[in-house]
Amino acid sequence: MSSSCFVRLVALCGFLIIGAAHAEQSLDTIIIDAGYDKQTKIAIVPFRQGPEFSKEQPMAEIVSFDLARSGQFAPTNPDNMLSRPTTNTEVFFRDWRVLGVEYLVIGRTGVDSLGNLKVDYHLYDVFNEREMLSDSITTTRNKWRDAAHKVADEVFEAVTGIPGAFSTRIIYVLAMNAGSPDATYRLEMADADGERARTLFDSKEPILSASWSPDGKQVAYVSFETGRPAIVLQNVATGARELLTQFSGINSSPVFSPDGTRLAMVLSRDGNPEIYVMNLADRSLRRVTRNQVIDTEPSWDQDGRSLIYTSDRGGRPQIYRQDLTNNFVERLTFQGDYNARARMLPDGKHLIFVHRNNGIFHIAWQDLERDDVRVLTRTSLDESPSLAPNGSMLIYATQDQGRGILAVVSIDGRVKYRLPSSSGDVREPAWSPFLDTL
Numbered sequence: 205m206s207s208s209c210f211v212r213l214v215a216l217c218g219f220l221i222i223g224a225a226h227a228e229q230s231l232d233t234i235i236i237d238a239g240y241d242k243q244t245k246i247a248i249v250p251f252r253q254g255p256e257f258s259k260e261q262p263m264a265e266i267v268s269f270d271l272a273r274s275g276q277f278a279p280t281n282p283d284n285m286l287s288r289p290t291t292n293t294e295v296f297f298r299d300w301r302v303l304g305v306e307y308l309v310i311g312r313t314g315v316d317s318l319g320n321l322k323v324d325y326h327l328y329d330v331f332n333e334r335e336m337l338s339d340s341i342t343t344t345r346n347k348w349r350d351a352a353h354k355v356a357d358e359v360f361e362a363v364t365g366i367p368g369a370f371s372t373r374i375i376y377v378l379a380m381n382a383g384s385p386d387a388t389y390r391l392e393m394a395d396a397d398g399e400r401a402r403t404l405f406d407s408k409e410p411i412l413s414a415s416w417s418p419d420g421k422q423v424a425y426v427s428f429e430t431g432r433p434a435i436v437l438q439n440v441a442t443g444a445r446e447l448l449t450q451f452s453g454i455n456s457s458p459v460f461s462p463d464g465t466r467l468a469m470v471l472s473r474d475g476n477p478e479i480y481v482m483n484l485a486d487r488s489l490r491r492v493t494r495n496q497v498i499d500t501e502p503s504w505d506q507d508g509r510s511l512i513y514t515s516d517r518g519g520r521p522q523i524y525r526q527d528l529t530n531n532f533v534e535r536l537t538f539q540g541d542y543n544a545r546a547r548m549l550p551d552g553k554h555l556i557f558v559h560r561n562n563g564i565f566h567i568a569w570q571d572l573e574r575d576d577v578r579v580l581t582r583t584s585l586d587e588s589p590s591l592a593p594n595g596s597m598l599i600y601a602t603q604d605q606g607r608g609i610l611a612v613v614s615i616d617g618r619v620k621y622r623l624p625s626s627s628g629d630v631r632e633p634a635w636s637p638f639l640d641t642l
Contacts, residue, residue, distance in 0.1 A: 211546030235435045236621040239275035247305045252290040252312035259357040270356035270370040275619025300330045321345045343642045350641040370594040372396045373636040380628035415459045424458035468502040506552040514544040550595040580617040601631045
């Protein structure tokens with residue numbers, strides 16, 4: 205994000221490449237640029253797949269790619285497997301020790317007596333020759349990819365101790381022909397791997413600042429469909445939309461509180477851009493900041509008791525936190541002359557934000573206790589960071605060959621991949637909370 209981007213927001217309110225050939229409206233090929241130096245070797249044996257699902261992408265491929273794009277796992281190429289077990293009795297650990305495999309996943313898919321999809325799967329610790337996980341998923345047959353992501357989530361957590369976030373969704377703005385009379389803007393929702401994209405809302409006017417409710421059932425965003433900015437609340441499942449604010453001036457940056465009962469936002473209804481909080485039960489507004497400076501881009505502390513926002517009250521954009529009970533304000537960032545769009549990690553001890561370094565905008569991580577800042581990205585014009593619900597990865601908007609794309613980086617900066625789109629410029633991403641997709 206540049207200084208002009210900051211003003212505009214207020215004024216307007218590889219080593220592995222796997223194609224996305226199984227959905228018409230998906231983001232393009234994911235390009236994995238970097239992973240951990242020492243990745244966990246895991247074998248996802250092709251699942252036994254009944255003829256009912258012959259047209260589906262092999263489930264083991266989806267599971268394998270989920271684990272690969274985490275950067276922490278190195279899945280074994282099926283062509284190198286010495287055997288392909290699908291049941292317990294067919295597992296011979298020596299076959300996998302020879303290959304240096306540390307963990308083994310096997311499974312089979314079929315239909316139950318009611319015609320539903322049934323997936324049985326097992327995870328093994330190869331070196332200790334023990335079963336770590338044995339589970340079964342039963343769901344409707346149209347949830348094939350959801351079942352695969354669920355398997356990957358469970359395997360990831362069993363091995364790493366961190367909940368997997370493969371069953372989540374992302375929303376983002378797809379801008380086509382921006383700046384021309386034919387410009388169109390779409391609010392898109394897709395799986396976290398970019399697959400199964402669908403349009404939630406489309407407009408001839410810009411869409412900005414989309415965010416998820418904590419239950420994943422609603423999104424809030426800024427729409428210019430009436431010719432001026434308005435904050436809209438939309439039901440993801442039904443598409444029902446409600447106009448929340450359309451005051452004179454700025455209506456921007458809506459973000460839900462952790463309990464989903466309030467919405468922080470930026471309004472200039474009183475003449476100056478200020479942070480407000482709306483109670484969603486009665487739509488009442490509370491003004492939080494009172495300054496003759498720019499206060500914008502709010503987000504919530506993890507306990508919902510404080511707001512974190514960008515302010516130029518010190519002369520340049522920096523990150524501040526304000527306690528909502530006593531209005532105490534503290535400055536959180538001091539390194540660099542520009543820090544903005546902050547989000548707190550689930551642990552409440554670390555922050556991610558847009559940070560200017562040598563005139564270039566990157567995404568940075570900060571330890572709030574030690575004031576230690578670490579730059580995570582090295583791409584161009586990096587902005588709009590959004591955290592995965594498990595706190596291990598973040599998605600952000602950047603530029604690649606002059607086109608807006610999405611990119612993902614791990615919190616330690618070691619895992620990186622891109623989700624480009626050939627359909628237009630992709631911007632303003634937001635990662636969903638954990639979802640029950642089954």
